[in-house]
Amino acid sequence: MTTTTPERYAIGDFAKAVGLTAPTLRYYEKAGLIEPHRLENGRRYYEAADINWVKFLLHLKGTGMSISELQQYVAWRAAGDETIPQRLALLKHVKEDFLVQFNEVQHHLQILNDKINWYEEKEAGITQDHEDFSSYLQRFGHHE
Amino acid sequence: MTTTTPERYAIGDFAKAVGLTAPTLRYYEKAGLIEPHRLENGRRYYEAADINWVKFLLHLKGTGMSISELQQYVAWRAAGDETIPQRLALLKHVKEDFLVQFNEVQHHLQILNDKINWYEEKEAGITQDHEDFSSYLQRFGHHE
DNA sequence: GGTTGACTTAAAGTACACTTTAAGTTGTAA
DNA sequence: TTACAACTTAAAGTGTACTTTAAGTCAACC
Numbered sequence: 001m002t003t004t005t006p007e008r009y010a011i012g013d014f015a016k017a018v019g020l021t022a023p024t025l026r027y028y029e030k031a032g033l034i035e036p037h038r039l040e041n042g043r044r045y046y047e048a049a050d051i052n053w054v055k056f057l058l059h060l061k062g063t064g065m066s067i068s069e070l071q072q073y074v075a076w077r078a079a080g081d082e083t084i085p086q087r088l089a090l091l092k093h094v095k096e097d098f099l100v101q102f103n104e105v106q107h108h109l110q111i112l113n114d115k116i117n118w119y120e121e122k123e124a125g126i127t128q129d130h131e132d133f134s135s136y137l138q139r140f141g142h143h144e
Numbered sequence: 145m146t147t148t149t150p151e152r153y154a155i156g157d158f159a160k161a162v163g164l165t166a167p168t169l170r171y172y173e174k175a176g177l178i179e180p181h182r183l184e185n186g187r188r189y190y191e192a193a194d195i196n197w198v199k200f201l202l203h204l205k206g207t208g209m210s211i212s213e214l215q216q217y218v219a220w221r222a223a224g225d226e227t228i229p230q231r232l233a234l235l236k237h238v239k240e241d242f243l244v245q246f247n248e249v250q251h252h253l254q255i256l257n258d259k260i261n262w263y264e265e266k267e268a269g270i271t272q273d274h275e276d277f278s279s280y281l282q283r284f285g286h287h288e
Numbered sequence: 289g290g291t292t293g294a295c296t297t298a299a300a301g302t303a304c305a306c307t308t309t310a311a312g313t314t315g316t317a318a
Numbered sequence: 319t320t321a322c323a324a325c326t327t328a329a330a331g332t333g334t335a336c337t338t339t340a341a342g343t344c345a346a347c348c
Contacts, residue, residue, distance in 0.1 A: 012294065022295085023337060041344070043295060052278055055288050056259075062252035067335070088263045095256055102253070105246070108206035112239055115200075119232045134196055144199050156324065166325085167307060185314070187325060211305070 007048055011036070014046040018054040025054075031067055033057055033074055060091075063098045114142055151192055155180070158190040162198040169198075175211055177201055177218055204235075207242045258286055 011022045028034045036044040073090055076083035118136050155166045172178045180188040201214060217234055220227035262280050
């Protein structure tokens with residue numbers, strides 16, 4: 001009977017696995033977001049499960065959470081299941097903010113698209129007269 | 145017969161009209177993004193058309209364009225119609241980057257939603273056993 | 289056994305987009 | 319006319335999230 005040793009990643013390999021740099025991992029660790037294990041010689045090592053954790057952190061970060069919000073989340077997580085309501089409230093708040101931003105950027109994209117189309121129409125009929133961008137927008141009901 | 149004087153905004157009023165602060169408007173002006181008019185006493189004033197311009201800049205900014213990209217855009221705009229191809233190429237590049245980011249944040253949102261649901265299910269059946277988040281994600285095909 | 293690359297730490301530096309300060313001038317309302 | 323708010327400038331400061339540097343230890347390969 002054999003025991004499978006859990007795979008160990010040195011910081012450089014782990015960094016590649018999660019798409020970060022070694023200094024960024026040390027920075028996150030200092031911020032309390034990650035707690036790698038250590039070899040006897042003092043070097044960090046990470047395990048497969050740590051990959052999921054970091055990737056999850058990066059998803060939260062990608063929804064707009066700041067490092068300090070992540071720190072709060074991690075602190076509540078460490079405090080145990082009685083902080084689930086707080087964590088849930090935080091994530092819901094993050095989601096609400098996200099959705100507001102999401103609607104805004106969709107509108108920004110619409111204007112960007114309209115401007116691209118306006119330039120393309122302008123380029124297509126290079127010698128003709130053209131309406132300006134504001135009235136062009138109004139034809140589509142795309143205000144501001 | 146009367147001539148309607150175009151409406152003039154002092155910097156504070158204009159700031160309110162576009163949702164920025166007066167210092168930010170001065171900052172944008174220093175960056176070359178805005179060129180307000182001046183009264184004889186040296187004070188800036190803005191007109192209605194400037195509102196559209198600033199709002200358009202903010203839309204571009206909202207799609208991810210940096211100040212320096214906006215500067216490039218504005219420089220090409222000032223150079224006249226022969227730079228339309230460059231402007232178009234810039235905006236299309238911005239759009240491509242935007243769409244990549246857009247897909248990424250949608251995935252981040254999905255994971256955030258999954259986590260919220262996972263917590264809510266965990267809260268609902270507080271005394272029961274629960275699967276961990278990774279396997280929960282896999283049930284929906286929401287990887288990483 | 290020596291060289292190269294990866295690791296360790298703490299601290300300083302960077303990039304971006306503003307924001308604030310300081311010192312002074314001007315316009316408006318009581 | 320006095321006081322207060324809004325304007326002017328240049329320069330310094332802020333917040334966020336890293337990134338880079340410096341000085342040293344350690345491990346792996348030829």
